Amino acid sequence: MSKKFLLLGCSGEVGSRLSISLLKSGSIVFGVRGDRPCKIEHVNHSCLKVNLLDPNVDLAIEKFKPEVLIHTAWITAPNTFWESTLNFDWVRASKSIIKKFKENGGKYLVVTSTCAEYSWEKMSPLSENSLENPKSIYGKAKLELLNWVRTSDIPFLWTRTFFQFGLLEPTGRLVPSLIDSLLLGKNYVIRNENDIRDFVYIKDVVSVIENLISQQQLGIMNIGSGIGLEIRSISTKIAKTIGREDLLQFQGSDRMKSSVVSNTDQLIPVLKKFQWTDLDSALAETIKVRARSISKSGLL
Numbered sequence: 001m002s003k004k005f006l007l008l009g010c011s012g013e014v015g016s017r018l019s020i021s022l023l024k025s026g027s028i029v030f031g032v033r034g035d036r037p038c039k040i041e042h043v044n045h046s047c048l049k050v051n052l053l054d055p056n057v058d059l060a061i062e063k064f065k066p067e068v069l070i071h072t073a074w075i076t077a078p079n080t081f082w083e084s085t086l087n088f089d090w091v092r093a094s095k096s097i098i099k100k101f102k103e104n105g106g107k108y109l110v111v112t113s114t115c116a117e118y119s120w121e122k123m124s125p126l127s128e129n130s131l132e133n134p135k136s137i138y139g140k141a142k143l144e145l146l147n148w149v150r151t152s153d154i155p156f157l158w159t160r161t162f163f164q165f166g167l168l169e170p171t172g173r174l175v176p177s178l179i180d181s182l183l184l185g186k187n188y189v190i191r192n193e194n195d196i197r198d199f200v201y202i203k204d205v206v207s208v209i210e211n212l213i214s215q216q217q218l219g220i221m222n223i224g225s226g227i228g229l230e231i232r233s234i235s236t237k238i239a240k241t242i243g244r245e246d247l248l249q250f251q252g253s254d255r256m257k258s259s260v261v262s263n264t265d266q267l268i269p270v271l272k273k274f275q276w277t278d279l280d281s282a283l284a285e286t287i288k289v290r291a292r293s294i295s296k297s298g299l300l
Helices: 013-024 086-103 137-150 174-183 202-214 231-242 267-271 279-296
Strands: 004-008 028-033 045-049 068-071 108-114 156-161 163-165 188-191 199-201 219-223 248-251
Touching: 004 013, 013 028, 013 202, 068 086, 086 108, 086 137, 108 137, 108 202, 137 156, 156 202, 163 174, 163 202, 174 188, 174 231, 174 279, 188 231, 199 202, 199 279, 202 219, 202 267, 219 267, 231 248, 231 279
Parallel strands: 004 028, 004 068, 028 045, 068 108, 108 156, 156 219, 163 199, 188 248
Antiparallel strands: none
16 A cells, blocks of 8 residues: 655755655655646656645644654745744644644654754764754744654654755855856855855665655754865866856955864664765856756856
């Protein structure tokens, strides 16, 4: 008998790829999306466009009775999601959906979250047991939901992705914003160039989540490569690949540099022989895809 999945955010970069993978494995996927169109066509896939923040929204959970809920939806508005009060509306909406899922026989909850739940004040790699002390509203809201889930008596997997990049993710983060600016011939200013971050290719993020779900892993799991790169280094690599180093500008900062890198001690034994995508290949593919998208829009 096919397993039933309810997937929130089925048209997103992560959600769409997870949906396709689950469908290929023979599962039934009921997807929920916002304004972004869903391009998945499959006999075992249906998709509902709704506003999940509407307290009266009906996801037909009582009728569909999903066994697994995968929650990849959240506010992603460029440059605003970090401090938007809508983050707490998402907490409220998420609690309501998860409660209904559990009441209707739900057996396994998966939530994609963020390394922003941790304190970033130390230079050492962050493990799943590191101090949870988010500074942003985004991180605080995610942690509030996690703490509620911890008391909800439902088996759950909570992934904390580090600095995801790649393909057609929304602008507002460093990699997509930098690529688009350089492709369009615009100058781009890099601040805090000495900060160190753990950049993870979106295809790898999805592969890791698929792996964890297939094993029915429980608890918190970091999704990061364990490799730290300086902002200056990855920015220069992107500019060289595009051939527009002349448009890259570095602005000094008096702020002490920070390092946000995953400790992979818990993840690697679970993934076993998993191979992370080579950074040069990931950036080259991303630049190619974004150049094609900009060209189709008539801007390039």
